[in-house]
Amino acid sequence: MTNNDLFSVDQLTIRFGGLTAVDRVSFRVEPGSIFSIIGPNGAGKTTIFNCISGLYKPDSGSIIFKGEDIVGQKPHRIARKGIARTFQNIELFSRMTTMENLMLGRHIHMKTNVWTGATFFRRGSKAAREEIKHRERVEKIIDLLDLQSARNQFVGGLPYGTQKLIELGRALALEPELLLLDEPSAGMNSEEKQDLVFWIKDIQDELGLTILLIEHNMKMVMDISDLILVINFGKSITEGKPKGIQKHPEVLKAYLGEDEVIDHAA
Numbered sequence: 001m002t003n004n005d006l007f008s009v010d011q012l013t014i015r016f017g018g019l020t021a022v023d024r025v026s027f028r029v030e031p032g033s034i035f036s037i038i039g040p041n042g043a044g045k046t047t048i049f050n051c052i053s054g055l056y057k058p059d060s061g062s063i064i065f066k067g068e069d070i071v072g073q074k075p076h077r078i079a080r081k082g083i084a085r086t087f088q089n090i091e092l093f094s095r096m097t098t099m100e101n102l103m104l105g106r107h108i109h110m111k112t113n114v115w116t117g118a119t120f121f122r123r124g125s126k127a128a129r130e131e132i133k134h135r136e137r138v139e140k141i142i143d144l145l146d147l148q149s150a151r152n153q154f155v156g157g158l159p160y161g162t163q164k165l166i167e168l169g170r171a172l173a174l175e176p177e178l179l180l181l182d183e184p185s186a187g188m189n190s191e192e193k194q195d196l197v198f199w200i201k202d203i204q205d206e207l208g209l210t211i212l213l214i215e216h217n218m219k220m221v222m223d224i225s226d227l228i229l230v231i232n233f234g235k236s237i238t239e240g241k242p243k244g245i246q247k248h249p250e251v252l253k254a255y256l257g258e259d260e261v262i263d264h265a266a
Helices: 045-052 075-081 098-104 114-120 126-144 160-173 190-207 218-224 242-247 249-256 258-265
Strands: 007-016 019-029 034-038 060-065 083-085 178-182 210-214 227-232 235-240
Touching (some): 019 034, 019 045, 019 060, 019 227, 019 235, 034 045, 034 218, 045 178, 045 210, 083 160, 098 126, 098 160, 126 160, 126 190, 160 178, 160 190, 190 218, 218 242, 227 242, 227 249
Parallel strands (some): 034 210, 034 227, 083 178, 178 210
Antiparallel strands (some): 007 060
């Protein structure tokens, strides 16, 4: 790892019983870039994310963020260090509004706890000033993701694509330096997927975030990625720029199968 690196993974390995889900995977992510991890279902992509975010503890290897190995640290500590993520399945509170869900993403930045805020909340108080500051931050995220119409609506009654954006917004509310997006376009229609590409680029450009992406939509991956890592059966196949990845024979084999690759080449 060089001094310019924000994030790197080295020889990451995790086993579940007799199954090696991730097998000595290594990569590094340049600051401000979009780095994508692709591979067939069951390749180990989300397992890597779970190791990075602290949900799983790998059997061996290192995960270095800003010069520190974060392996074994609790998820809330990793979030405080500047890593946020979304999930394949929506993890929102359906009976809370969009604003309330996004405000939950501010919890790691709040100095006033729930008891103090409820007991001493009054105009001009420390709790009130803090509430205003966090709401201003959330309003910027609502504007960035064009969620104004959903601001005060209960999340459970909103379209699935909108809920996916709210989950993205909640991750942004943590003010991360590294954003992990796990299948952000899953369940979206074609128009929503096109809009998502622009939002991800806006997030990268306007907020200066580094993005680590898992995504099955190959058009999206090829359009926005700076580098792509391909894995299969928990092992790295290749890493490179989108144009090279599209033509790599091992990548085609992993996605299409050997017979289809032969037909494709013919």
